Amino acid sequence: MQWKGRRASGNVEDRRGMGGGGMLMGGGLGGIVLLVIMTFLGGGDLGDVVNNMSNTGGQSAAPYEETQQEKDLADFVSVVLADTEEVWTEEFKKEGMVYKEPTLVLYSGSVQSACGTAGASVGPFYCPGDQKLYIDLSFYDELQSKFQAPGDFAMAYVIAHEVGHHVQTLLGTSDKLNSMRQNLSKTEFNKYQVRFELQADYLAGVWANHAQGMGVVEEGDLEEALNAASAVGDDTIQKRSQGYVVPESFTHGTSEQRKSWFYKGYKAGNLQEGDTFNSREF
Numbered sequence: 001m002q003w004k005g006r007r008a009s010g011n012v013e014d015r016r017g018m019g020g021g022g023m024l025m026g027g028g029l030g031g032i033v034l035l036v037i038m039t040f041l042g043g044g045d046l047g048d049v050v051n052n053m054s055n056t057g058g059q060s061a062a063p064y065e066e067t068q069q070e071k072d073l074a075d076f077v078s079v080v081l082a083d084t085e086e087v088w089t090e091e092f093k094k095e096g097m098v099y100k101e102p103t104l105v106l107y108s109g110s111v112q113s114a115c116g117t118a119g120a121s122v123g124p125f126y127c128p129g130d131q132k133l134y135i136d137l138s139f140y141d142e143l144q145s146k147f148q149a150p151g152d153f154a155m156a157y158v159i160a161h162e163v164g165h166h167v168q169t170l171l172g173t174s175d176k177l178n179s180m181r182q183n184l185s186k187t188e189f190n191k192y193q194v195r196f197e198l199q200a201d202y203l204a205g206v207w208a209n210h211a212q213g214m215g216v217v218e219e220g221d222l223e224e225a226l227n228a229a230s231a232v233g234d235d236t237i238q239k240r241s242q243g244y245v246v247p248e249s250f251t252h253g254t255s256e257q258r259k260s261w262f263y264k265g266y267k268a269g270n271l272q273e274g275d276t277f278n279s280r281e282f
Contacts, residue, residue, distance in 0.1 A: 001153050002216040008078035009085060009191070013132070017064025023067040043176055064108055073137045073155075074106055080156045081133075084163040086275060088212040091271055092170075102126075104133045104159075104168040111136075124158055126165040128174050134161045147231040151224030157262070158228065164203030168196070187248045194234075197252040198261040198271070202274035206264020212266075229262045230255040259279040272279050 035099065037168035054064045066074075081104050105111060114129030118138035135158075143158070144150040177196050181189050190200050208225060215260050230236065233255025238245045252258065265274060278282075 001156060001211070001218060001221050002021070002077055003079040003152070006079050007082045007217070008075060009082040009101075009104070011081065011085070011103045012074075013076050013103050013105045013251070014072075014074070015111060016066070016105055016106055016137075017109070018111075021236075070137050073140055076152060076155070077104065077135065077137075077159055078108075080159045081163070083214070083216070084160060084207055087207050088163070088167060090210075091206070093272065098171075100131070100170060102131050102133055102163065104135065107134060107136055114147075120269040126162040126169075128165070128169040131166060131169060132239055133159070133166070135159070137160075143228065143231075147228070149224070149228035151221070151227075151230040153221035153224040154228035157208070157225040158220075160204035160207040161200050163207070164200035167203050168200065173199070190249065190251055191282075192277070193251045194253045194257075195279075195282065198257055199274055199276040201253070201258050201261040202265035202268075202276065203271075204268055205262040206271070206274070208262070208266045209269035220270075225262060226259050233258050 085099075085101050088136070089099045089101075105113070106151045107151070108120070110117060111134055113127040113132060113134055115125075115127040118125065118134065120138055124133070124135040124139055126132070139158070140155050143154055173196070177192060180192055184192070204225075208217070208222065212222075234250040234252050235247075235254045238249075253261070261274075261276065268274070
């Protein structure tokens with residue numbers, strides 16, 4: 001992806017080296033539920049994530065020195081965020097709406113958000129409570145080594161997916177999903193959560209379509225994004241972590257579904273064709 005020398009977003013908050021402090025529940029369990037919904041990787045249940053987040057409490061801030069790689073990554077994600085701002089401002093304007101730009105928070109180790117305190121192992125996430133994206137840049141190494149999804153456009157897909165959750169928040173989709181939880185069993189709710197996450201993949205594809213139109217997408221970039229989408233499918237993650245899959249526990253969709261919906265968004269380039277909730281494909 002061609003990104004050097006291009007406009008960077010001014011909506012980046014750097015908290016690296018600050019630590020996450022104690023556990024903050026925010027609005028109670030609902031805030032944690034929303035964090036689970038928004039987490040990029042998924043694959044665990046609520047208890048797992050809450051335990052993971054609780055274990056980050058009480059960490060003290062460690063001295064932080066930015067490496068050259070981290071500086072480049074910080075610059076890169078800022079440029080990607082700027083691109084998403086342009087794309088969604090344009091798309092919302094077409095629909096007679098105004099796009100409110102989110103803030104991207106860079107952190108190291110752990111971070112406090114309106115959804116609670118999370119450790120880096122949670123992965124990149126979006127919190128609707130403060131309308132901010134959170135990412136520990138060490139995830140880039142994990143994406144390459146653990147998930148076998150190298151390339152800058154793979155990381156761009158991750159950012160675009162989380163921005164997709166912001167779009168869902170602005171459109172009211174996030175609130176509708178969260179209101180379903182109390183009326184559905186965990187298994188039934190998971191089905192809707194899968195559609196929710198696949199819609200975010202679709203929206204990431206819409207961004208990629210516009211990035212192509214900007215002339216910044218290079219040969220092989222699309223394949224990097226598709227590979228990343230496949231690498232974080234529920235079935236792939238479960239096979240790697242436990243050797244078998246449990247479909248009723250899926251929260252983000254299979255590798256094939258994630259690739260498919262990202263590609264649909266890439267081909268369509270608009271909001272209209274991303275209604276995963278009423279799609280007959282499920």
